[in-house]
Amino acid sequence: MSDAAPALPADDLVAEFVTEARELIEAAAEDLLALDGAPGEAEAVNRVFRAFHTLKGAAALFGWPAMLAVLHAAEDGLSAARAGTLATGSGLVDLALAALDATARWTEAIAAAGAIPAGAEAESARLVERFRALLASEPRIAPGGEAGPAPDWAADLLTEVGDRASGELTAVHYRPRPDCFFAGDDPLGLVRRLPGLLALRLAPAAPWPPVEELDVFACNLAVTLLTADPRAEVEAVFRLVRDQVTIATLAAPKETAPSAEAAPRTGAEAAPRAVRVEAGRIDALVALAEDLAAARSLLGDVVARAASGTDLTGLVPALRASDERIGRLAAELHREAVGLRLQPLARIFRRFPRALRDIARQLGKEVTLTLEGEEIEVDRDGADGLFEPLLHLLRNAVDHGIEEPAARARAGKPAAGRIVLRAEGRGERVVVSVSDDGRGLDPAFIRRRAAERGLMPPAALAALDEAGLIDLIFAPGFSTAAEVGAVSGRGVGMDAVRAALRHLGGGCTVESRAGHGTTVHLVLPRAQSLARLLLVEVGPELYGLPMEAVAEVARVPRERIRDVGPGAATVLRDCTVPVFRLADLLAVPADDAPAADGPRSDAPSSDPSAAEARLAVLRSGGDPVAVEVDRFAGRLDALVRPLPGLAALPGLAGTTLTGDGRVILVLDPDTLIDGRAGEGTT
Amino acid sequence: MSLRDDGNGLIRLEGACPVEEAEALAALLLARPGAGVEWSRCTGLHTAVVQVLLRLRPPLHGTCGDPFAARWLAPLLAPSDPS
Numbered sequence: 219m220s221d222a223a224p225a226l227p228a229d230d231l232v233a234e235f236v237t238e239a240r241e242l243i244e245a246a247a248e249d250l251l252a253l254d255g256a257p258g259e260a261e262a263v264n265r266v267f268r269a270f271h272t273l274k275g276a277a278a279l280f281g282w283p284a285m286l287a288v289l290h291a292a293e294d295g296l297s298a299a300r301a302g303t304l305a306t307g308s309g310l311v312d313l314a315l316a317a318l319d320a321t322a323r324w325t326e327a328i329a330a331a332g333a334i335p336a337g338a339e340a341e342s343a344r345l346v347e348r349f350r351a352l353l354a355s356e357p358r359i360a361p362g363g364e365a366g367p368a369p370d371w372a373a374d375l376l377t378e379v380g381d382r383a384s385g386e387l388t389a390v391h392y393r394p395r396p397d398c399f400f401a402g403d404d405p406l407g408l409v410r411r412l413p414g415l416l417a418l419r420l421a422p423a424a425p426w427p428p429v430e431e432l433d434v435f436a437c438n439l440a441v442t443l444l445t446a447d448p449r450a451e452v453e454a455v456f457r458l459v460r461d462q463v464t465i466a467t468l469a470a471p472k473e474t475a476p477s478a479e480a481a482p483r484t485g486a487e488a489a490p491r492a493v494r495v496e497a498g499r500i501d502a503l504v505a506l507a508e509d510l511a512a513a514r515s516l517l518g519d520v521v522a523r524a525a526s527g528t529d530l531t532g533l534v535p536a537l538r539a540s541d542e543r544i545g546r547l548a549a550e551l552h553r554e555a556v557g558l559r560l561q562p563l564a565r566i567f568r569r570f571p572r573a574l575r576d577i578a579r580q581l582g583k584e585v586t587l588t589l590e591g592e593e594i595e596v597d598r599d600g601a602d603g604l605f606e607p608l609l610h611l612l613r614n615a616v617d618h619g620i621e622e623p624a625a626r627a628r629a630g631k632p633a634a635g636r637i638v639l640r641a642e643g644r645g646e647r648v649v650v651s652v653s654d655d656g657r658g659l660d661p662a663f664i665r666r667r668a669a670e671r672g673l674m675p676p677a678a679l680a681a682l683d684e685a686g687l688i689d690l691i692f693a694p695g696f697s698t699a700a701e702v703g704a705v706s707g708r709g710v711g712m713d714a715v716r717a718a719l720r721h722l723g724g725g726c727t728v729e730s731r732a733g734h735g736t737t738v739h740l741v742l743p744r745a746q747s748l749a750r751l752l753l754v755e756v757g758p759e760l761y762g763l764p765m766e767a768v769a770e771v772a773r774v775p776r777e778r779i780r781d782v783g784p785g786a787a788t789v790l791r792d793c794t795v796p797v798f799r800l801a802d803l804l805a806v807p808a809d810d811a812p813a814a815d816g817p818r819s820d821a822p823s824s825d826p827s828a829a830e831a832r833l834a835v836l837r838s839g840g841d842p843v844a845v846e847v848d849r850f851a852g853r854l855d856a857l858v859r860p861l862p863g864l865a866a867l868p869g870l871a872g873t874t875l876t877g878d879g880r881v882i883l884v885l886d887p888d889t890l891i892d893g894r895a896g897e898g899t900t
Numbered sequence: 901m902s903l904r905d906d907g908n909g910l911i912r913l914e915g916a917c918p919v920e921e922a923e924a925l926a927a928l929l930l931a932r933p934g935a936g937v938e939w940s941r942c943t944g945l946h947t948a949v950v951q952v953l954l955r956l957r958p959p960l961h962g963t964c965g966d967p968f969a970a971r972w973l974a975p976l977l978a979p980s981d982p983s
Contacts, residue, residue: 399919399948406947410968418972426955429930434922434952879905879928 233609235276236329237573242269243322247315254311263306266314267296271458273321282334284342285324291349292317297457298353309352317345369466375417375444376468387416388452391464392441393423399435403459406441411455414446444468499557506551513543549748552857556597556745563641563650564592566601570612570639577616584623584634585616591641596648597745603722604650604740607715611652611738612637614712619656619736629733631655647724648744653737659730661687664696671695688730692716715740720888721871751854751874751884754834754847756801757808760882762854762874763845767887769837771850773830788833788844795835797844803869803890808848836887843891858884902942903928909935910961913942913949922948929956939964945973953977 246269249262256262274289292314298304320341327335372389379387394405409418419442426438445452449467456463517540520533567589578585596604620626620635627633638653664687668679673693682690690696694713715738719726724742751762752771772790779788779797786797801808833844856874871886903921904912911928913921929935929952937953939945940962945953950973953960960977964970 404947420976434926434948439951879931
């Protein structure tokens with residue numbers, strides 16, 4: 219089903235949007251109704267504003283311009299109310315409710331049909347126009363709206379602009395919070411949205427720390443700018459970082475006005491958001507840093523001895539000891555540092571109860587969801603990567619696991635199905651399981667289906683025990699779009715769940731008892747770990763293969779690689795092993811590709827070493843498979859960063875950086891070979 | 901791939917350079933003092949990446965493919981800036 223796999227993110231994103239939108243709409247409606255009774259309640263205005271803002275952000279991912287325009291207009295109206303420049307009277311409440319109502323209808327249309335209904339544009343335009351009229355008609359007290367002379371910080375820029383500008387100018391001093399990158403802010407991305415920009419300055423907000431202490435993710439910038447854009451538009455651009463900017467309206471250069479005015483600046487007092495870290499963890503990090511410094515000074519002694527002309531071979535033991543000690547300390551330091559990335563699973567788990575209720579309602583089933591182990595901590599990326607697989611499993615449980623209420627009554631079960639989402643820590647791994655008390659998997663059905671679909675040769679299928687049979691639900695091609703219900707996704711099967719977990723460095727298993735229910739266990743590493751890689755080269759490119767998957771490396775004379783049926787194979791330790799060229803698997807050019815149609819054994823080459831093939835023998839599933847590379851290039855312990863979901867390709871596990879800064883692709887042996895395994899084995 | 905060391909002393913920024921690239925860029929620049937940055941195929945830079953360029957001031961080669969950066973940021977990132 220690999221052709222259907224790309225549909226997963228989009229479908230799931232829309233489903234996620236719908237779920238989130240319904241919640242936000244409901245909450246905002248309640249707040250708006252409360253505001254109608256008690257107009258002055260600032261916190262309610264804030265909540266409604268945030269709801270519209272979040273809705274807008276979510277809708278922006280999909281490109282529904284009609285919805286986006288309405289949400290944007292409503293956000294502007296509420297922003298004015300929040301700033302106290304627009305009264306939160308019934309005019310605003312009515313209009314915001316109308317906008318919310320339209321958004322709710324469109325959201326349901328998206329849930330049902332995947333698109334916003336016809337006619338939405340016209341309705342959207344009417345609502346936007348009403349917001350505009352409301353903002354124009356209400357008395358606005360515009361603080362600082364009068365033109366004045368430049369505050370000190372803008373004076374330089376004004377000189378720089380000289381007579382390039384006429385009329386009123388807006389000056390902005392923007393000091394982003396140090397942690398703003400973590401909040402997803404891109405300060406210059408805001409500046410970019412000012413079409414009338416006339417002058418821009420960028421300076422360190424505080425003196426730069428020494429280069430060795432450079433923290434690239436701490437923002438230490440102060441942005442000063444001058445623009446011809448009207449103040450209202452500048453305020454709109456910086457709306458979400460209002461606490462970090464000072465805006466002043468200036469008279470055109472060379473003119474003076476009687477009163478100075480700058481908006482109150484509150485950024486300085488705003489407390490930076492922080493990550494909560496156990497004091498013990500910091501102490502451990504400091505102790506390790508000290509050990510590392512001590513280890514380095516020992517290494518410094520060795521370097522000094524080498525420089526003074528001491529016999530170099532005599533220094534080898536000292537160098538080896540140093541290498542070992544620094545390596546151990548680096549590993550410990552890494553372990554401590556990744557600990558800072560751990561997050562409780564509650565963040566992901568909390569999103570499910572509402573989603574599950576909606577799914578159950580859609581299917582006319584009654585389900586209760588129990589969450590356990592929400593406090594278990596796992597790496598942030600791991601937690602994020604679990605969301606889609608878990609949503610898929612929960613849908614499956616409701617759709618296929620839990621029976622209709624009548625059938626449950628006949629089986630003597632309570633009418634409401636029970637689903638448990640549970641997390642447990644097991645050493646360095648975390649196990650997250652989804653259990654239902656439904657009908658369970660039917661081995662006979664799976665056997666029949668696997669035979670129909672030709673997933674396995676009949677003899678192998680016949681030899682499978684029950685556990686092996688139910689594991690087949692993870693096989694690509696087991697489920698198809700034709701019989702998967704609309705709720706369970708469109709043609710995406712359990713193979714996608716297994717692939718997602720593999721991507722996170724884990725795996726999944728299933729157990730089931732007919733009539734009693736099914737449990738799927740997802741296992742993933744608790745924290746990111748250093749992977750030990752075998753570096754290989756194909757042509758000019760360097761790739762990493764996880765050591766744990768490499769059974770052995772071998773050099774084999776080419777005449778011992780034979781063409782057998784559909785592919786090539788060789789015999790290693792009395793075993794026939796299929797041979798694939800890595801260049802072919804990745805569709806990249808190799809050093810000296812043999813003639814396309816000639817057998818490998820007599821491929822001519824000027825390179826004497828080409829008489830031997832370099833093979834990395836991988837364990838893929840059960841049987842060894844050999845991958846031919848151009849060269850072996852050593853080993854590397856490195857942190858492998860997964861590729862972003864949409865960039866994930868079969869065969870690739872992620873990227874890492876080598877010591878000298880090269881970015882290399884890390885291969886995923888399982889998916890690299892999966893598609894080809896059938897070709898090599900006869 | 902938006903960050904690439906071309907092996908000739910130039911680090912190439914290509915496409916959109918998101919916040920995550922800041923760390924890799926800083927690591928490369930610190931590992932190779934004097935290395936230049938070629939950004940003509942760069943179509944956008946996150947502020948964190950700009951901050952690395954501002955702090956470490958590598959020589960910039962080519963005209964940035966992002967018009968905003970070429971117009972407004974390039975003059976601020978010139979290595980000879982006295983500030």
